[in-house]
Amino acid sequence: xxxxxxxxxxxxxxxxxxxxxxxxxxxxxxxxxxxxxxxxxxxxxxxxxxxxxxxxxxxxxxxxxxxxxxxxxxxxxxxxxxxxxxxxxxxxxxxxxxxxxxxxxxxxxxxxxxxxxxxxxxxxxxxxxxxxxxxxxxxxxxxxxxxxxxxxxxxxxxxxxxxxxxxxxxxxxxxxxxxxxxxxxxxxxxxxxxxxxxx
Amino acid sequence: xxxxxxxxxxxxxxxxxxxxxxxxxxxxxxxxxxxxxxxxxxxxxxxxxxxxxxxxxxxxxxxxxxxxxxxxxxxxxxxxxxxxxxxxxxxxxxxxxxxxxxxxxxxxxxxxxxxxxxxxxxxxxxxxxxxxxxxxxxxxxxxxxxxxxxxxxxxxxxxxxxxxxxxxxxxxxxxxxxxxxxxxxxxxxxxxxxxxxxx
DNA sequence: GGACTGAAACGAAACGCCCCGTTTCACCGC
DNA sequence: GCGGTGAAACGGGGCGTTTCGTTTCAGTCC
Numbered sequence: 385x386x387x388x389x390x391x392x393x394x395x396x397x398x399x400x401x402x403x404x405x406x407x408x409x410x411x412x413x414x415x416x417x418x419x420x421x422x423x424x425x426x427x428x429x430x431x432x433x434x435x436x437x438x439x440x441x442x443x444x445x446x447x448x449x450x451x452x453x454x455x456x457x458x459x460x461x462x463x464x465x466x467x468x469x470x471x472x473x474x475x476x477x478x479x480x481x482x483x484x485x486x487x488x489x490x491x492x493x494x495x496x497x498x499x500x501x502x503x504x505x506x507x508x509x510x511x512x513x514x515x516x517x518x519x520x521x522x523x524x525x526x527x528x529x530x531x532x533x534x535x536x537x538x539x540x541x542x543x544x545x546x547x548x549x550x551x552x553x554x555x556x557x558x559x560x561x562x563x564x565x566x567x568x569x570x571x572x573x574x575x576x577x578x579x580x581x582x583x
Numbered sequence: 584x585x586x587x588x589x590x591x592x593x594x595x596x597x598x599x600x601x602x603x604x605x606x607x608x609x610x611x612x613x614x615x616x617x618x619x620x621x622x623x624x625x626x627x628x629x630x631x632x633x634x635x636x637x638x639x640x641x642x643x644x645x646x647x648x649x650x651x652x653x654x655x656x657x658x659x660x661x662x663x664x665x666x667x668x669x670x671x672x673x674x675x676x677x678x679x680x681x682x683x684x685x686x687x688x689x690x691x692x693x694x695x696x697x698x699x700x701x702x703x704x705x706x707x708x709x710x711x712x713x714x715x716x717x718x719x720x721x722x723x724x725x726x727x728x729x730x731x732x733x734x735x736x737x738x739x740x741x742x743x744x745x746x747x748x749x750x751x752x753x754x755x756x757x758x759x760x761x762x763x764x765x766x767x768x769x770x771x772x773x774x775x776x777x778x779x780x781x782x
Numbered sequence: 783g784g785a786c787t788g789a790a791a792c793g794a795a796a797c798g799c800c801c802c803g804t805t806t807c808a809c810c811g812c
Numbered sequence: 813g814c815g816g817t818g819a820a821a822c823g824g825g826g827c828g829t830t831t832c833g834t835t836t837c838a839g840t841c842c
Contacts, residue, residue: 394758404792425826435792441828494700498757501697502621507757514756542769546749553748557713558697558706570741573773590822624801635818640803 408433408440412454417488421495424451448499448506455496458489463520469528473547473571474564476524480551481560481567491556497556514548521547537579546574604642607632611653616687620694623650647698647705655697657688661720668727672746672770673763675723676748679750680759680766689754696755720746734780745773 411433413525416424426447430437444450461483462476484490500506518526521544528534550570610632615623625646629636643649660682663674683689699705717725720743727733749769753759 420701426828430793434793436795437828438794438830439792442791447827498697498700500755501693502619511756511817514752538772539768540723542765543772545752546745546769546772549748549752550745553713553744553751553757556699557710566741569738570745573737573742573745576775625803626801629818633818634801635820637805637819638817641816646802 396431404433404435405437405443408435408443408450409454409457411435412450412489413457413488413492416451416454416492416495416574420491421498424495426450446503446505448503448509450473451492451496451499452506452509455489455492458487461489461520463523465527467531468577469531469533470568470571472524472528473521473575474568475546476520477551477567477571478564481562484555485560490560494555495551519548543574547571585749603632603634603638607634607639607642607649607654608656610634611649612656612687612691615653615691615694617651619690620697623694625649645702645704647702647708650691650698651705651708654688654691657686657691660688660719662722662737664726666679666730668723668730668732669767669770669774671723671727672720673767675719676746676750676766676770677763680761683754684759689759693754696751718743718747740774746770 408429412424412429415428415432418571419428424447426437426440429435430440431451433440438447440450446455461480464472466472466475484493496506496510522540525534525540525543529538529540539546554562589780607628611623611628614631618627621688623646625636625639628634629639629647632639639649643652660675660678663678664669664670665674683692695705695709699709721739724733724739728737728739753761
């Protein structure tokens, strides 16, 4: 009863058809993958899920809310732990790019960014995502700090900001096929700026 | 006749009413500023310009093409020249953020990025913009290289990529009000990674 | 435990509104 | 007249809502 506390979805009454919500989310993802963001419409999702539009609107207040929940259902990318900051960051970006290329996450995230430019809900969610709880990159840097790899006084936030900005832009400009050398070069420039004297 | 070689615009016949195209572009910009990307429609532009839709479609093949030309009409931001790389980069980002905040360029560019997620034309234009001829950032770095501020073997492209990725993401997540300290911190981390031994 | 009942969620269809991109048409200036 | 023009309307589609008749479940009474 106190379970399932997603604030985006309405919580009135118990769901009679528990499959419905799941089928809608799966249909939404399928439509997004097959038809792209331009083909992503509530009507298309309803058709595909063999559901009525009112059923969708009963639980998600808007197209953006549905898109957001589809995004949240995506599996997170792995954070490598090699014991060296450079390898962790390069590996993370490689994992992320591969994940975005090979699953639907990439197009879903792109869609979310696009939707955020015209929908306030999506914009707020995206900002919260970008600023919210420690990102993967912050975790990686903080772990390196504990190992003593990071110079005194270095702030993790701007570092994480730089790295994930790099990832966003490559996603948005179709450059997820970047080879390891390019990634390593960019990461390296940031890294040398924050390395502890010893390293 | 050989003038006005914008490939996006049709070149059939001479324009009878030169005011028309200008009025449409101005209306497009005004709509974009006042109603945002979500309110940007060909019909809205036509209404505002007191023009017919066919007139717009006669000169621009699609909504994206119109948006693109509005973007291209924007005044470019100034590139500072202080003689020090750090000041140039920090100043450039400050100028850029201010320019994006205080003119319509910011929302226009955001709209272009959003449009690129559903329109192939806009996507190609954006990729060309991101990868195309030397960006402002590359120019700044190259100038610093000639002054000997940049270490041997440092590639300008990834540096420029990092800096402008940072700018894009701050635009997309409504963080153009960043204070100088934050910008300086992020730029500094990259800079220390590329500085010549002497600096 | 089994049948009845009423509330709630359901799919389908249609609504009014808006936008897209196109076509038609009368107009007006060269 | 000819070519660009604005106005209007087209078919196609999506949005978010409403209506309608049906299904499904929870609670109740025996």
